[in-house]
Amino acid sequence: MTTIAFIGLGNMGGPMAGNLVKAGHTVIGFDLSEESKAAAGAAGVTIAADARAAVKDAEIVVTMLPAGKHVRAVWADLVPAVRKGTLFVDSSTIDVDSARAVHEMAGKAGMASVDAPVSGGTGGAKGATLTFMCGGEKAAFERARPVLEKMGKKIVHCGGAGAGQAAKICNNMILGISMIAVAEGFVLAEKLGLSHQALFDVASTSSGQCWSLTTYCPVPGPVPTSPANNGYRPGFAAELMLKDMKLALEAAGSSGASVPLGAAAAQLYALFKAAGHAGDDFSGIINMIRGS
DSSP states (O other): OOOEEEESSTTTHHHHHHHHHHHOOOEEOSSSSSHHHHHHHOOOOHHHHHHHEEETTTTTEEOSSHHHHHHHHHHHGGGGGGGGGGGGESSSSOHHHHHHHHHHHHHHOOOOEEEOOOOOOHHHHHOOEEEEEESSSSHHHHHHHHHTTTEEEEEEEEESTHHHHHHHHHHHHHHHHHHHHHHHHHHHHTTOOOHHHHHHHHHHTTTOOHHHHHHSSSSSSSSSEEEEEEGTOOOSBBBHHHHHHHHHHHHHHTTTTTOOHHHHHHHHHHHHHIIIIISGGGGGGGHHHHHH
């Protein structure tokens, strides 16, 4: 099987690396967090002394990091430390410019590369049911696909360098806006004396249907697996949604796109975070809309 280096073993990266171990791959990982390293080690990941040691014998390097600046710095450090022809896969959610910059960095050094951000949250990372949105040359994507399939259930090639990040940003802007719309609908229903279940039964089978309603309903009851039934524990934290909304606004500004609802939604998530709810699931924004 393949020897894979996995850099970034946090809430998403750790379970993803563990699924590669379950699939029979040799996975050598590194993270700055001792807690994350311990959890990944318990899942069968071999923990290296540092990132360079992790990639020394790797055929594929996967990174899952917080922001574009981290990906740029890590790739700049690791690209000279691997064998020529090594495949780099970045599953972080970062800005399109950074994604394109690291593709260029890898290409100049003779490395193949794919940007492959994910959708599906921590549950998808643990269950290997993530969606991967991929950008890069077709040949690099085909090399990455068998590995990505061990961590996800849907793997989509979206186009050239940075296209995966572009798709992720657009998707999450839609998600952020639609969750606020669903939350406002339920708050209005409460004021009108309509039960949560009644609105769900109507909207989930008619024109109001969307993922934010049918899979991630922001009120307890109708969808038992949604964070609303678990005290709004993430899931997908509000601070991460705000990060993605800001990336969408940045991309809109640089491309000249008009996103008035995206801008309004970003302001609401910023208020929600500022009110002390950064670590709550983003669907908990219904409580702010409700005024509670």
